[in-house]
Amino acid sequence: MNAPVPGATAWVVRRAVPNDCEAVAAAEKLLFSDPWSSRAFADLVDRPGVHFLVGMVDDTVAGYAIAYFAADEAELANLAVVPAWHRHGVGRRLLDAVLEAVHRDGAVEIWLEVRESNAAARALYDRAGFTEVGLRRRYYDRPVEDAIVMRRATALR
Numbered sequence: 701m702n703a704p705v706p707g708a709t710a711w712v713v714r715r716a717v718p719n720d721c722e723a724v725a726a727a728e729k730l731l732f733s734d735p736w737s738s739r740a741f742a743d744l745v746d747r748p749g750v751h752f753l754v755g756m757v758d759d760t761v762a763g764y765a766i767a768y769f770a771a772d773e774a775e776l777a778n779l780a781v782v783p784a785w786h787r788h789g790v791g792r793r794l795l796d797a798v799l800e801a802v803h804r805d806g807a808v809e810i811w812l813e814v815r816e817s818n819a820a821a822r823a824l825y826d827r828a829g830f831t832e833v834g835l836r837r838r839y840y841d842r843p844v845e846d847a848i849v850m851r852r853a854t855a856l857r
């Protein structure tokens with residue numbers, strides 16, 4: 701689906717399957733203060749209106765992305781990369797795969813929320829062409845923080 705990630709012998713983005721959910725939940729627990737459970741991920745596998753993608757490096761989960769879509773709009777609900785694979789292009793490749801998938805399904809625009817303090821994610825989204833369109837005050841818990849709302853057209857540039 702994508703060009704190889706530097707340092708990997710095999711790299712692919714594919715739809716998640718139930719067997720991926722334990723590894724995805726383990727990464728989620730490492731990365732977020734309010735993590736989704738393995739059960740929550742399993743419920744999203746093959747659910748209509750959801751793209752749940754995993755980035756596999758040498759047969760292990762390096763990252764994952766989840767987008768919801770309805771009519772001409774999509775929401776990026778989750779995107780994360782395991783720490784060992786940060787800054788190797790995995791996040792960007794997952795983001796591009798999500799954009800392609802929701803665009804194929806007819807979504808014209810995609811939006812997301814990101815913690816105000818999350819410099820890495822904001823830089824990724826900014827570089828990928830998202831623009832800031834709003835602020836949701838005290839949107840997050842643990843710790844309480846505002847969310848920046850970002851949006852872009854789904855067509856790949």
Ligand SMILES: CC(C)(COP(=O)(O)OP(=O)(O)OC[C@H]1O[C@@H](n2cnc3c(N)ncnc32)[C@H](O)[C@@H]1OP(=O)(O)O)[C@@H](O)C(=O)NCCC(=O)NCCS
Pocket residue numbers: 731778779780781782785786787788789790791792793813814815818819820821823824825827
């Ligand atoms: C945000 C996250 C998904 C980025 O994944 P990644 O695979 O490391 O990102 P990439 O290697 O694809 O980076 C693409 C671009 O994003 C920007 N970027 C990514 N991480 C960055 C960082 N720590 N600091 C500054 N810019 C960063 C850079 O512009 C980078 O391009 P470059 O490496 O050529 O400079 C990852 O840091 C992560 O999983 N964080 C914890 C979970 C999270 O915050 N998810 C987002 C929730 S909204």
